[in-house]
Amino acid sequence: MADITRRSLFGGALATGVVAMSGAPTASAADDPPRPPGQTTMIDVPFPAHNTVRIGLIGLGNRGGAMASGWASVPGAVVTAVCDIRTSRAQTTADRLVAQGHPRPAVIGGSVDSYKQLLARTDVDLVYIATPWEFHYAQGRDAMLAGKHASVELPIATELSELWSLVDTSERTRKHLMLAENCCYGNNELAMLRMSHSGVFGEVTNGHGGYLHDLRALLFSDTYYTDSWRRLWHTRSKASFYHMHGLAPVAAAMDINRGDRFTTVSATATPARGLADYRERFVPRTHPSWNETYVNGDLVTCHIKTSKGYDIRTAHDVSTPRPYSRINSIAGTRGIFEDYAGTASGARVYFEPGHTDHSWRDFGTFREQYKHWLWRKFPNGVGGHGGMDGIMQWRTVQLMRSGLVPDIDVYDSAAWCAPIPLSVLSLDSGGAAVAVPDFTRGDWSRPRPGLDSPETDMPGGGGTSPLANLAAAFDNVGTTHENNTTPGNFDGDGNSFSADKLTAAGLAPGATVTALGASITWPTGVGVRNNARGAGQVIRLSGKGSRVVVLGSGIGTLPGGDLVVRYTDGTTARGTIAFPNWTQPAAGGATAVATVVGRNRQSGYGDTAYRYTIFAHSVGTDPAKTVDTVTLPANADMHFFGLGLAP
Numbered sequence: 001m002a003d004i005t006r007r008s009l010f011g012g013a014l015a016t017g018v019v020a021m022s023g024a025p026t027a028s029a030a031d032d033p034p035r036p037p038g039q040t041t042m043i044d045v046p047f048p049a050h051n052t053v054r055i056g057l058i059g060l061g062n063r064g065g066a067m068a069s070g071w072a073s074v075p076g077a078v079v080t081a082v083c084d085i086r087t088s089r090a091q092t093t094a095d096r097l098v099a100q101g102h103p104r105p106a107v108i109g110g111s112v113d114s115y116k117q118l119l120a121r122t123d124v125d126l127v128y129i130a131t132p133w134e135f136h137y138a139q140g141r142d143a144m145l146a147g148k149h150a151s152v153e154l155p156i157a158t159e160l161s162e163l164w165s166l167v168d169t170s171e172r173t174r175k176h177l178m179l180a181e182n183c184c185y186g187n188n189e190l191a192m193l194r195m196s197h198s199g200v201f202g203e204v205t206n207g208h209g210g211y212l213h214d215l216r217a218l219l220f221s222d223t224y225y226t227d228s229w230r231r232l233w234h235t236r237s238k239a240s241f242y243h244m245h246g247l248a249p250v251a252a253a254m255d256i257n258r259g260d261r262f263t264t265v266s267a268t269a270t271p272a273r274g275l276a277d278y279r280e281r282f283v284p285r286t287h288p289s290w291n292e293t294y295v296n297g298d299l300v301t302c303h304i305k306t307s308k309g310y311d312i313r314t315a316h317d318v319s320t321p322r323p324y325s326r327i328n329s330i331a332g333t334r335g336i337f338e339d340y341a342g343t344a345s346g347a348r349v350y351f352e353p354g355h356t357d358h359s360w361r362d363f364g365t366f367r368e369q370y371k372h373w374l375w376r377k378f379p380n381g382v383g384g385h386g387g388m389d390g391i392m393q394w395r396t397v398q399l400m401r402s403g404l405v406p407d408i409d410v411y412d413s414a415a416w417c418a419p420i421p422l423s424v425l426s427l428d429s430g431g432a433a434v435a436v437p438d439f440t441r442g443d444w445s446r447p448r449p450g451l452d453s454p455e456t457d458m459p460g461g462g463g464t465s466p467l468a469n470l471a472a473a474f475d476n477v478g479t480t481h482e483n484n485t486t487p488g489n490f491d492g493d494g495n496s497f498s499a500d501k502l503t504a505a506g507l508a509p510g511a512t513v514t515a516l517g518a519s520i521t522w523p524t525g526v527g528v529r530n531n532a533r534g535a536g537q538v539i540r541l542s543g544k545g546s547r548v549v550v551l552g553s554g555i556g557t558l559p560g561g562d563l564v565v566r567y568t569d570g571t572t573a574r575g576t577i578a579f580p581n582w583t584q585p586a587a588g589g590a591t592a593v594a595t596v597v598g599r600n601r602q603s604g605y606g607d608t609a610y611r612y613t614i615f616a617h618s619v620g621t622d623p624a625k626t627v628d629t630v631t632l633p634a635n636a637d638m639h640f641f642g643l644g645l646a647p
């Protein structure tokens with residue numbers, strides 16, 4: 001999609017806002033704007049559950065066109081509209097989907113504003129945007145303003161003001177915008193994430209990621225990048241344009257926005273030589289590129305500091321001959337992981353206490369041991385880029401159909417893209433450190449789930465085996481000891497039940513609790529993940545009885561949903577259950593099991609003027625049949641601590 005006037009202005013707009021140094025050691029971006037009145041955070045806000053996810057595609061060039069079939073093939077998803085400034089591309093995409101057995105989507109195109117016709121449709125829930133970079137911000141913003149969720153290819157925007165605008169628009173409209181960062185769903189990347197969170201590498205203090213890809217032939221192709229849009233970026237500004245493929249998985253493994261955050265970026269750049277050299281050797285003098293002057297450095301490196309004092313480096317180079325790499329490395333006090341190492345698995349590791357000979361190990365064995373559940377579900381991946389494209393698409397649809405919280409939210413997306421404009425500021429200031437905005441406005445410090453998600457199935461099936469027990473679904477820290485309250489986050493605001501008070505009330509770690517006739521084991525863990533937020537998880541529960549009983553509590557206002565019991569003969573029983581807010585008395589058919597005074601806050605035990613309750617609820621079952629599985633409600637405001645059968 002082409003808009004020459006927009007492009008001509010964009011490079012200049014990108015490089016504005018450098019703060020004079022005046023002898024200060026750190027250049028600074030503008031002060032973070034306060035949250036406008038009426039807006040609230042989108043952290044831990046689930047999607048409304050969709051029976052079917054209706055998808056509109058904007059931009060059908062190399063990337064968008066290749067992803068169309070993947071979106072249409074996800075169970076419970078349908079592509080309802082396709083749009084490109086070149087109508088012929090939209091028509092070709094629609095024809096291809098029909099040939100593959102999918103319904104024909106509406107075809108839209110013909111102008112730079114055609115995408116607004118797609119956004120005006122009432123049969124679109126999610127918009128996938130794969131246009132040239134300069135259009136991403138406006139199209140993502142307009143999608144949310146039109147009441148749609150948005151999945152945007154890299155980057156979501158390239159200016160700080162635009163990143164803030166997307167954050168505010170998401171908060172104001174209550175619609176999610178996600179960077180379509182497929183590399184976060186790679187097999188190695190997700191296993192690295194789980195190893196990091198399991199403490200294999202000790203305290204992870206540094207990481208290195210980037211995008212090193214020899215694109216010279218494609219950049220000078222007359223057909224690959226329409227109107228040469230990507231090459232023209234190299235004529236406008238010095239910036240780290242496309243580092244997110246490497247940065248995002250490393251940031252996830254280091255819990256950025258989930259206990260730590262970026263604080264400063266300082267950038268360096270080598271001279272711009274690679275593209276001019278390639279043009280000199282391989283491009284005819286009649287080619288329009290001979291009217292261009294390339295200014296972006298061949299290698300742009302960003303050094304990112306975090307609030308904990310950790311360090312992340314990114315590298316961007318698409319202008320010189322080199323094998324492809326995203327670097328993808330983390331290191332800590334007990335070991336290191338390095339990807340793109342030329343081993344059988346592609347990566348190598350070394351960590352204590354198992355490794356003491358200063359010799360690398362192939363990552364393959366450890367990847368199997370720490371394999372993310374998405375790659376256990378799809379062992380060979382799905383779709384392009386080694387299988388991570390289709391896994392990202394499947395997971396996005398599953399999140400929306402199940403009513404779950406996004407793995408990647410607008411705050412992650414903004415933080416990962418912020419080094420683009422910040423590298424401009426830093427380079428124009430001689431490499432000085434530039435402050436990184438806190439897009440979460442203070443919510444970065446509390447731990448919360450992200451890509452390291454509990455296993456869940458696609459509503460209506462999808463092939464995942466039931467989880468062995470409820471503990472396998474635990475994804476939330478609901479109880480803490482009063483002498484260590486900081487891990488807790490039962491309610492999304494960092495508060496939790498006091499395990500000490502619950503013990504006194506009969507709910508000691510590992511204790512057997514009798515509720516509504518069922519004997520249920522209370523979770524043994526304290527200060528760790530010890531309850532599951534409702535997400536439609538399928539849980540194995542074998543036996544006969546008169547009712548299935550669940551222990552838990554709620555946030556919000558009397559959250560409820562259907563609990564489905566499946567018998568071994570394939571039949572089912574279903575009932576609606578609800579948990580009152582943990583501050584409220586029994587209601588909605590729930591029974592109080594234990595009530596305690598006060599709760600644990602991030603600052604310690606307190607709020608003693610209030611009482612906090614664990615409830616039980618149940619669904620009747622046929623005692624003549626054998627229960628096989630239980631499917632929890634897809635309501636993240638319901639928290640489940642225990643599950644059992646009553647005789």
